Amino acid sequence: MSINLAVDVNDLKTSLEWGQPALTIVDVRDRSTYNHSRITGAISIPLNDLESRAQTSLHRERRIYIYGENDSQAAQAVRTLQFLGFTAVAELTGGLQAWKSIGGATEGVDN
Numbered sequence: 001m002s003i004n005l006a007v008d009v010n011d012l013k014t015s016l017e018w019g020q021p022a023l024t025i026v027d028v029r030d031r032s033t034y035n036h037s038r039i040t041g042a043i044s045i046p047l048n049d050l051e052s053r054a055q056t057s058l059h060r061e062r063r064i065y066i067y068g069e070n071d072s073q074a075a076q077a078v079r080t081l082q083f084l085g086f087t088a089v090a091e092l093t094g095g096l097q098a099w100k101s102i103g104g105a106t107e108g109v110d111n
Helices: 009-017 031-036 047-057 071-083 095-101
Strands: 023-027 063-067 089-092
Touching: 009 023, 009 095, 047 071, 063 071, 063 095, 071 089, 089 095
Parallel strands: 023 063, 063 089
Antiparallel strands: none
């Protein structure tokens, strides 16, 4: 199963609103940035740790949505996971800022 390499935040929001299971949101920014503000439910796996932690932290059966500091960081994370054999991986275009702009739920110390 393969999904688009990039998805719009509205598509993710719709999936969450419909209660679609079997998806994981991964924030690849550094841990302190993640702690300040993140998409509600996102897990933190900093880009530098992604290759070493992916096999034990992520489920291959789930769709994985990735965002980072910018789209190029997220795209790098997508490529890393694809290299490791994950097929249902997509970059969340625009990341946290785009998510906030559509009123997506966030959590963290800045919220």
